[in-house]
Amino acid sequence: APPLAHVPPRPLLERAIPGFTPAFASDDYLVQRAALRAGLGAMVLERPFHPADPRFADAVPPLVELDVGFALPAGELHLVCARSMQFVPRVRAVIELLREAFGIA
Incomplete structure (x- = not known):
């Protein structure tokens, strides 16, 4: 193939x-x-x-x-960041925007 x-x-x-x-x-x-x-x-x-x-x-x-x-079948999206970065305001803002865009509560 x-x-x-x-x-x-x-x-x-x-x-x-x-x-x-x-x-x-x-x-x-x-x-x-x-x-x-x-x-x-x-x-x-x-x-x-x-x-x-x-x-x-x-x-x-x-x-x-x-x-x-x-x-098309549903796919998966994984967002990965260092544990130490997950509460940095700019990283948190991106996480929240993505959660909102994909309808994740």
Whole structure:
């Protein structure tokens, strides 16, 4: 199998879309984002990072949300910091903003 063939969401897309063959693959989010902004294809974006995100305002062509007829499985996000840093005000502010953005009480 080619590199990255096992990395989600590719296996799901291959099962759900007959003949699915990606033209481009990268495990680097910034490279994926640059390719998307340059109009090289589609990318799975999580919902606070959605097509209306101002970081994609200059994408060519403009981004549109595609309904592929199924939902992607829930993923996990882990925030890691040194125990000694977790109560530093600027770190705590980032933690709280992320908790709010992801709806974590």
